[in-house]
Amino acid sequence: MTAFHPPAGRLGPARRPLPVLILLLGLLPGLAQGEPSIRISDVGDEITDNIRAHMGLSREGCDLPEWRERPLLRAADREIRSALRALGHYEPRFTLDFQRNEACWSLQVDLEPGPPVRVRSLDLRVIGEAEQDPAFDELLQSPPIRPGDRLRHDRYEQIKSGLNRQATARGYLDARIATSQMRVDVQEQAADLVVHLESGPRYFLGPVTLEQDTFHDRLVRKFIPFEQGDVYDSRRLISMQQAFMNSGYFSDVRVDPRADEAEDLEVPIHITLTPRNKWSYLAGIGASTDKGPRVRLGVENHRANRAGHRYNAELEVSAVNTRVGIGYEIPLGDPARERINLTAGYQSESTDTSESDVYGLGIAHLRQLPSGWIQTRSLVFEREDFKVADVRDSTTLLMPGFQMSRVQADHPIFPRRGWRLNFSLRGASEELLSSISFAQATGRARYIMPLGEGRLLLRADAGTTSVQDFAKLPASIRFFAGGDNSVRGYGYQKLGPTNDDGDIIGGRHMASGSIEMDYPFADQWSVAVFADGGNAFNDLNEWNARYGIGAGVRWRSPIGPIRVDIAHPIDGDDNFRLHLTMGMDL
Template identity: 50%
Template structure:
């Protein structure tokens, strides 16, 4: 024991003396350990090989941590380390016998290493031996590994592809509930002389676990209601994708401010894995206030209140007030989740709106119900029935209407950004009508379709928009103004006033029409920061008979600012048939 302690003491003293001697030599030679003050750093030049080989070597060698004033006695060590790293980098992509020539070169500022590379012949994959045994035989996840592996016989060997395949098999086993899986054979066998390699991965999966009971920890909603958001049944094969889907469903429901879902493998009952969902409620009440402005309706104030869970069945309601010089109103909506609370709901609503423009006046009251269903593929359908009463005036045309209107709407939107997409579209079609014999003052049928597409071209974007409407009615005078078509304004044909395009009466007043087609083509391109410029052409018209259709045009340019609350647009437009030489249009809101 004493001899061992003496030896340890001797070795410590030897190391300390060696470090002191090194420091003394550096001090006497006037050599520091920091990089040169001129900001230079060591360089690396590589000649020969392919770009992939050179890049892999560069990614493996870091000379920046070495000082420019590297002591001469350390040059050999740095060269040896660089050569070893370069060889390992080539070996990782299948080149086991490269020829490397390294030169150490100094200049006034710093130094560099020059590598001349001859990679030699590659090592190729001779055999890929992947075997799955156990209950996982035939599982789609493992079948995909067998049929879609990134390693093929005849490929150049790559260590990263082998490691990725090995990790993929392990991950699939965990994701699909083979918790007892054993990757008992995992070898990459390389024959240096023959320059061939064999990949062997053999896995015994064991039994697949199943989804156990979901334990929901929350107190403000009915457990039966929350259970309807679970996308799987107890006893289904285990899948981490289903766990993620449950987490997403609970987050998307709008009821919870905090969601934590976790499987409890340690508490498994046989092969059944219980799942725990810990839920925190969102604030019960929500208040919103907003202001806006557009040249169509002027300044606008909006107040909104939402009660996010009115009872344990997940019912909620919203109330809203909007006021502007042109259009004002109040509305109330009561929402009842149906069989699938995430994709199906019943909205009971009532609204009152008054509108006064240069072309018409309207006071309208509505009450009705909508069944909203989120379908597969992103489509949403709305089946509605409403009763509405309206007092209206358009030119010298005044009246009162009472209509019971069934309707059907289908819509879809997809975008890579909710506010300013570079790629996206929106589509919507509504069919509605009324029958005079059923609680209505007139009969009509109407179809309205609209769509908008955004596509990036170069650094800019193209925005295309189209709206088309058709109405079957004995006379446009039988329709209230809210169901007539108008054109002109910020979101219609720029260069013309709001609702200033359409059929006119004998006094020249626009009174609206039965049919409408309006389109727009715009290109905007970035200028600086969040600012962009745009050029556009709008066209279309509103008519009572299709043979009267003669489009009017608006052209112009504008600026766009991507503000924190969404795009803000200012346009200067000219309409050849407009009463104004130019009109300024100001609007804000998402592009789709």
């Protein structure tokens, strides 16, 4: 790098001191100016914060003109009393000491809030048709403020707003607070509260009009979970709106109950549906230690026709496997909860333990049960050419399958509490177009719970296979262990039974588990420690669990969690192994 030196006898930037001096002089008043100071006696954060929120003087700067001092201080007296009354203190004693100096001003509030007023009685009633509605029981039996509690105006208001919200949600659209009284006896330091809700009649759900021209009207109406004449309940409307959005057909859904047009207590419902773009495209890159860098490309048509059919195609390529597939989806009775999926695809995988090429066709019926479980019945036809150790073979399988799964989480991407359960069965018979008979069951469980500021993550996986001639079982059906999502510290599919030459050939059964704790140390970042264990095996008395322990970091990236782990295999040949994974925790 070449340095520049001013010619001898000349000054560089310091040659022009006047503009710099003017700039500094302009900044000096701001540097000398202080900050306003309001100090309040140590009476607790709740009182202090409420006084500051009420006091207009707290929003003034150092440029407060003198002519405004007296009005603001008189207002401060009223504001402090109002802030204290809101928290039940009706007889406070305080003084205000306002001072000015050359830089700014300050206010000292010496305060004794006095004894709080307590609720002596609470007369809380619902009158009218809603009197027999159990939906109000919780509000009536467990209100936010009760006799014996310190009087708080905000909680009194919560009673009224809670009753109004519940009345509106349940269809009592003419409901009003008929009586609202707060009687405070300052001498007795007691308050008597009265809140009466007059519910009026309960309304009903009326005719539904649809504003959309993309799909057949009969398809869209299948999303509506009620009949005209059903009692009004806003939860049904919210559930319907969510079902429309979750369908993937629409980019915007507006549900407008028109209470002002109600006839015979029936509220007409107007629904405006804006379709999403017909086509969407997927292009992504990722990486994991198991499969290395990978590239995904995909395309989906969200409305192949007005009946709501759609199709997609996807290609994924990595160092270990290549997968290409197409799918066609047909909505059924309740399109939000039931559909038929038709699939066709090819997958090639080559690992240190096996090689396989799988060609498949499938049909699956998916249905979400009222309990929230998703039930899947499937029939898959596969041809697989595979090589495991020194055995090379081909199989043809017609496999009926059954699966149950459910997910519960407090956040779709970064949950602090949640769980996932999955149980599946599949099999084939030589009497039904298959070259081998087998039956297989698998189960997976994930659980996340808060642990202080961090989380505890538990994982369990198990599987079992019944087969007479294991040597003919294709590689994709066998169980292996080890890798990013199995027993960390070991390579991908590097654990399992071996043949006489020591080559890993996979097993009939598998069991593995993990316990992990993560703890945040910065925004979007956390550290984790974990222990994994498990293995694949052929007989229970031959099960030889392998264990790995380690630590890592987690980044809550915009595309989901990214994990970097270093694991030590307790019984392995490597001292440490790096694991990089991307994907959801559940």
